[in-house]
Amino acid sequence: MTSSSDLDQGVERLFRPELAALEAYSPILPLEVLSEQSAIPAEGIIKLDGNENPYGCSPQVGRALEAYPFYHVYPDPEQRELRKAVEAYCGLGADHIVMGSGSDELIDLILRLFLEPGDKVINCTPTFGMYPFSTEVCGGRVVDVPRDQSYGVDIDGVKAALDKRAKIVFLASPNNPTGNVTPQPHIRELVDAGVVVVVDEAYYEFSGVTVAPLVADYDNLIVLRSFSKWAGLAGLRAGYGIFPPQIARHLTKIKPPYNVNVAAQVAVKASLADIAYLQGTVRAMIAERERLFSRLSELGFLKPYPSQANFILCSVVDGEAQKLHRGLQQVGIFVRYFDTPQLRSCLRISVGRPEHTDALISALTKLREG
Ligand SMILES: Cc1ncc(COP(=O)(O)O)c(C=O)c1O
Numbered sequence: 001m002t003s004s005s006d007l008d009q010g011v012e013r014l015f016r017p018e019l020a021a022l023e024a025y026s027p028i029l030p031l032e033v034l035s036e037q038s039a040i041p042a043e044g045i046i047k048l049d050g051n052e053n054p055y056g057c058s059p060q061v062g063r064a065l066e067a068y069p070f071y072h073v074y075p076d077p078e079q080r081e082l083r084k085a086v087e088a089y090c091g092l093g094a095d096h097i098v099m100g101s102g103s104d105e106l107i108d109l110i111l112r113l114f115l116e117p118g119d120k121v122i123n124c125t126p127t128f129g130m131y132p133f134s135t136e137v138c139g140g141r142v143v144d145v146p147r148d149q150s151y152g153v154d155i156d157g158v159k160a161a162l163d164k165r166a167k168i169v170f171l172a173s174p175n176n177p178t179g180n181v182t183p184q185p186h187i188r189e190l191v192d193a194g195v196v197v198v199v200d201e202a203y204y205e206f207s208g209v210t211v212a213p214l215v216a217d218y219d220n221l222i223v224l225r226s227f228s229k230w231a232g233l234a235g236l237r238a239g240y241g242i243f244p245p246q247i248a249r250h251l252t253k254i255k256p257p258y259n260v261n262v263a264a265q266v267a268v269k270a271s272l273a274d275i276a277y278l279q280g281t282v283r284a285m286i287a288e289r290e291r292l293f294s295r296l297s298e299l300g301f302l303k304p305y306p307s308q309a310n311f312i313l314c315s316v317v318d319g320e321a322q323k324l325h326r327g328l329q330q331v332g333i334f335v336r337y338f339d340t341p342q343l344r345s346c347l348r349i350s351v352g353r354p355e356h357t358d359a360l361i362s363a364l365t366k367l368r369e370g
Pocket of ligand 1: 050
């Protein structure tokens with residue numbers, strides 16, 4: 001812990017004061033750390049806390065990484081081959097596309113492009129924690145506009161929050177952690193209000209719902225996508241944004257030149273060349289999502305919310321979410337618990353393989369009985 005007197009004396013006195021007080025983002029932990037902390041071998045852990053792909057990446061990725069001969073050469077700062085490959089996938093021209101080291105990096109770059117100190121960013125809570133975190137790192141002010149009871153965006157509330165200092169609205173669709181999509185007319189309403197609207201479609205492949213084609217019609221609409229979830233590349237860090245070309249040009253100017261490493265580039269190209277395989281695993285996860293939803297509903301003490309992503313938010317209607325979270329951890333099953341007022345009575349459970357669902361349901365049943 002740093003006390004205010006430390007801040008006056010050491011190098012901390014040179015930190016940006018607003019960052020000295022910033023709370024760290026609370027990330028999920030990797031398998032080896034979970035294994036060490038729980039004393040359960042990594043192979044025995046059921047990891048349903050990160051919305052990762054339980055089937056891994058395409059087998060072509062490993063082959064392509066092994067065969068690639070130029071790891072000693074820096075990647076293309078303009079990401080030419082990669083943007084061409086993404087163009088064919090997303091249907092908008094390469095001049096609309098910028099790649100990031102995960103879509104997390106693009107969230108940060110967008111904020112850096114638009115925010116002056118004290119500018120406002122509208123955050124439709126509960127939602128993905130990187131929006132407020134990166135906003136604060138970039139010197140912006142977060143304005144929370146809570147979602148309604150079924151987690152729909154409060155469009156009138158957002159519009160009421162738009163003043164001269166409001167620059168950006170983030171809309172995750174499907175939303176993490178609630179799993180619902182924001183209907184296109186609602187998104188258009190906010191775009192028409194003139195603010196920059198970032199529609200984060202990290203889970204698009206599980207919903208099939210997109211506003212990407214609209215980017216061609218507006219200069220203030222951005223769509224973000226990720227290779228972490230559907231393509232199983234979370235560990236390699238690759239995401240992309242579909243931008244109006246003038247925004248894409250400016251982002252390319254301010255991004256670190258070699259932001260997407262060569263291994264990630266090779267992996268993305270191999271994935272896009274093996275889409276049929278990946279779509280098969282996405283279909284398996286969607287089918288499992290529906291089975292998981294039914295099994296969770298049958299337990300009687302959880303209320304799962306319908307989801308168009310690869311996770312399900314559950315309200316614990318009888319019992320304590322944090323206790324269940326801890327109880328599951330003790331048997332090597334990791335789900336996500338958020339210690340925030342809106343989510344304290346909830347658990348977010350990523351869709352795993354069928355055997356993961358079975359183990360989870362059996363553990364929840366035992367916890368309930370015991
Ligand atoms: C809504 C949303 N956006 C972006 C991300 C970050 O994805 P990436 O791994 O591409 O940085 C996540 C990851 O959980 C997410 O849930």
